[in-house]
Amino acid sequence: MDLINLEEIRKTYLLGEVSLPVLKGISLRIARGEYIALMGASGSGKSTLMNILGCLDKPTSGRYWLDGEEISQLTPDQRAVIRSRKIGFVFQNFNLLKRTSALNQVMMPLAYSPDNVSEAEARVRAAELLERVGLGDRMHHEPSQLSGGQQQRVAIARALVNRPPLLFADEPTGNLDSRTSVEIMRMFEKLNQEEGITIIVVTHATDVAEHASRTIRIRDGIIEAGAFSAEGDGPPPLATVLRNEEGAFARPL
Amino acid sequence: MRFAKTLRFALRALQSNIMRSALTCVGIIIGIAAVIAMMEIGNGVTALNQKAIASLGANSLMVQPGMAASGGVSFGAGSTVTLTPQDCDAILRECPAVRAAAPVVGANSQIVYGSRNWVPMSIVGTTPDYLDVRQWPLDDGACFTDQDVRNMSKVCLIGQTLKRELFDNTNPIGKELRLGNVSVRVLGVVGSKGANMFGRDQDDVVIAPWTTIKYRVSGKTSGVSSAQAPANSASGSTSTAVNTLNNPYPSSGVQLYPAPSPTQAADTPQPIRFTNVNQILTAADSPEEIPAAMKQITALLRERHRIPAGVAEDFTINDMTELMNTFSKTTQLIGNLLMIVAAISLVVGGVGIMNIMLVSVTERTHEIGLRMAVGARSFDILGQFLTEAVILCLLGGATGIFLGRGISILVRLLMRWPTEISIPAIVAAVVVSATVGLVFGYYPAWKASKLDPIEALRFE
Numbered sequence: 281m282d283l284i285n286l287e288e289i290r291k292t293y294l295l296g297e298v299s300l301p302v303l304k305g306i307s308l309r310i311a312r313g314e315y316i317a318l319m320g321a322s323g324s325g326k327s328t329l330m331n332i333l334g335c336l337d338k339p340t341s342g343r344y345w346l347d348g349e350e351i352s353q354l355t356p357d358q359r360a361v362i363r364s365r366k367i368g369f370v371f372q373n374f375n376l377l378k379r380t381s382a383l384n385q386v387m388m389p390l391a392y393s394p395d396n397v398s399e400a401e402a403r404v405r406a407a408e409l410l411e412r413v414g415l416g417d418r419m420h421h422e423p424s425q426l427s428g429g430q431q432q433r434v435a436i437a438r439a440l441v442n443r444p445p446l447l448f449a450d451e452p453t454g455n456l457d458s459r460t461s462v463e464i465m466r467m468f469e470k471l472n473q474e475e476g477i478t479i480i481v482v483t484h485a486t487d488v489a490e491h492a493s494r495t496i497r498i499r500d501g502i503i504e505a506g507a508f509s510a511e512g513d514g515p516p517p518l519a520t521v522l523r524n525e526e527g528a529f530a531r532p533l
Numbered sequence: 534m535r536f537a538k539t540l541r542f543a544l545r546a547l548q549s550n551i552m553r554s555a556l557t558c559v560g561i562i563i564g565i566a567a568v569i570a571m572m573e574i575g576n577g578v579t580a581l582n583q584k585a586i587a588s589l590g591a592n593s594l595m596v597q598p599g600m601a602a603s604g605g606v607s608f609g610a611g612s613t614v615t616l617t618p619q620d621c622d623a624i625l626r627e628c629p630a631v632r633a634a635a636p637v638v639g640a641n642s643q644i645v646y647g648s649r650n651w652v653p654m655s656i657v658g659t660t661p662d663y664l665d666v667r668q669w670p671l672d673d674g675a676c677f678t679d680q681d682v683r684n685m686s687k688v689c690l691i692g693q694t695l696k697r698e699l700f701d702n703t704n705p706i707g708k709e710l711r712l713g714n715v716s717v718r719v720l721g722v723v724g725s726k727g728a729n730m731f732g733r734d735q736d737d738v739v740i741a742p743w744t745t746i747k748y749r750v751s752g753k754t755s756g757v758s759s760a761q762a763p764a765n766s767a768s769g770s771t772s773t774a775v776n777t778l779n780n781p782y783p784s785s786g787v788q789l790y791p792a793p794s795p796t797q798a799a800d801t802p803q804p805i806r807f808t809n810v811n812q813i814l815t816a817a818d819s820p821e822e823i824p825a826a827m828k829q830i831t832a833l834l835r836e837r838h839r840i841p842a843g844v845a846e847d848f849t850i851n852d853m854t855e856l857m858n859t860f861s862k863t864t865q866l867i868g869n870l871l872m873i874v875a876a877i878s879l880v881v882g883g884v885g886i887m888n889i890m891l892v893s894v895t896e897r898t899h900e901i902g903l904r905m906a907v908g909a910r911s912f913d914i915l916g917q918f919l920t921e922a923v924i925l926c927l928l929g930g931a932t933g934i935f936l937g938r939g940i941s942i943l944v945r946l947l948m949r950w951p952t953e954i955s956i957p958a959i960v961a962a963v964v965v966s967a968t969v970g971l972v973f974g975y976y977p978a979w980k981a982s983k984l985d986p987i988e989a990l991r992f993e
Contacts, residue, residue: 331987334906336906336986336987337987356910356911357910357911357912360905360908360909360910360911361908361910363906363907363908364907364908365908369906369907371990375899375903375906375990377900377903378549378900379549380545380549384545388904388907389907389908391535391538391539391542391909391913392904392907392908392909392910392913393908396535399537399538438907439907442907442908
């Protein structure tokens with residue numbers, strides 16, 4: 281089954297009397313374990329689509345199934361629960377909390393998790409994830425003491441702490457130099473291949489998009505290319521199977 | 534579990550901006566400190582008040598002569614002479630609720646000792662019972678006796694102020710001083726009572742047998758009344774009682790003249806000399822007995838003064854509880870006033886908290902957006918900011934309690950006002966500060982919880 285299925289999603293903003301259609305009927309499908317690049321010029325509706333896909337915003341019309349659940353008309357609090365369970369976010373500007381240690385940054389989403397993770401367990405999970413993104417020795421550093429690449433890795437660990445099946449990255453390398461960018465992209469690739477996490481990278485850099493298995497292009501609120509995978513509804517990549525194995529998360533990236 | 538996390542987030546947030554958190558608290562600190570200090574000082578003042586009234590004589594009742602009126606013109610309380618020493622004896626004898634009673638006669642005179650002179654605040658002529666009624670212990674020496682009262686002995690007790698002013702704190706006992714034109718011997722010194730509630734120095738006093746004061750010092754003669762006036766049973770009463778001059782020589786066994794029959798007495802009205810006193814001071818057995826004592830005294834004196842039913846009494850009884858009530862009312866009034874001031878400062882403090890919380894919400898919009906993006910519900914955000922506000926207020930409240938206690942201790946040390954710790958005030962302070970936090974923290978917290986995560990994340 282598809283992880284994401286969008287049907288005729290429309291989003292229209294009302295600016296006073298003028299209605300401004302941003303998404304004009306978007307339908308797409310993303311299978312579990314895919315690595316998608318979402319590309320488009322600014323003003324194309326790329327960000328709006330990402331907000332809707334990321335469950336941060338509600339479409340004006342159309343239907344959205346995420347992991348088999350129809351979620352296009354949920355209340356903000358219900359969407360918060362979905363985000364907590366299913367979606368991890370990595371942002372261009374890292375969005376770390378000021379004056380907070382890496383460990384606490386990573387633990388933070390667990391505090392809002394509906395399945396009450398205990399403090400001790402949260403600590404263990406966060407430490408493990410930091411270890412895996414290669415920051416085992418910097419757990420108690422604050423963002424101001426970390427480089428850009430390290431900050432982004434903390435952000436990735438934070439996105440993964442709820443064990444979501446879907447990871448969103450909004451221009452994840454936008455603020456990084458090319459060498460660190462490659463590192464981060466490699467990390468995404470590994471996550472995708474070894475753990476079967478579905479990754480959607482929003483970018484306008486073609487070299488970032490090249491890492492992806494499929495590129496969805498959006499232009500003027502309409503999908504130009506890549507709405508459906510080439511094989512149609514073929515079998516999911518091998519990675520999906522691996523993801524469900526015991527201890528898959530423990531493997532270093 | 535969830536609450537523990539919220540608490541931790543709130544504490545971390547407050548810690549990360551500790552200076553601002555402290556300044557935010559100041560309003561609450563001042564408000565709570567004001568409440569605590571005022572309550573404690575108010576309690577102290579009340580206690581002082583009660584002590585002052587108690588020093589007038591616990592459970593005291595003052596019986597004073599009533600007013601005279603002529604053709605509708607009243608001469609005010611005490612303008613008649615209706616109280617006699619016999620009334621005093623009768624009260625003590627016949628009113629079970631009265632523990633002690635003493636007549637009081639006043640005078641105003643100069644005292645001379647050696648090269649020094651002084652005009653005491655009060656010269657009290659009374660009986661030895663006076664010290665009991667006033668609960669006034671002797672500091673030194675001995676009190677005069679009932680015998681001295683009968684004999685108009687030229688003796689007295691003096692207060693601490695006189696001892697200091699006239700005798701330079703040397704032992705005055707046995708010394709002779711001149712009271713008006715009469716030389717009196719000091720028998721004892723009464724203990725220090727300090728100022729009364731009106732600030733009058735109660736130690737500036739001479740206490741002597743009332744007969745001495747009345748007949749030797751003030752030299753005023755008694756009121757004279759004709760036989761038609763209430764005969765007051767004074768004429769006929771036996772003189773076993775102490776405070777009577779009607780029969781100063783009890784050993785009169787022989788009747789020189791035959792006793793007149795009632796008819797003869799009515800036919801030949803003789804001026805009867807009877808003695809009056811300025812007031813009678815009585816003490817009830819306990820504060821609870823005061824109403825009973827008042828009732829008994831009223832009934833007794835009405836009977837003795839032959840006042841028919843329906844006619845106003847020729848005396849008044851003042852009790853100290855009335856005075857006490859008036860005073861506690863005044864204290865309460867002042868307390869309420871101070872509470873209003875404190876409440877205003879609490880509101881100002883609360884608005885300060887709201888203000889800072891609003892700034893903080895705006896400043897942390899980005900953080901709120903992030904927390905929402907990773908799954909925080911609006912309830913979580915509301916809870917976090919509300920917790921922050923309440924913690925701020927509680928911390929402020931705790932500091933305020935200590936500050937308030939400090940102020941009240943300072944007042945006690947510097948201004949010599951007694952203060953008393955007030956547990957209800959502390960409990961109220963904690964409750965009030967938490968409430969202020971909830972009330973004034975709610976709006977900013979609600980505002981934060983209603984942010985849109987996309988907008989918030991975009992906000993710089």
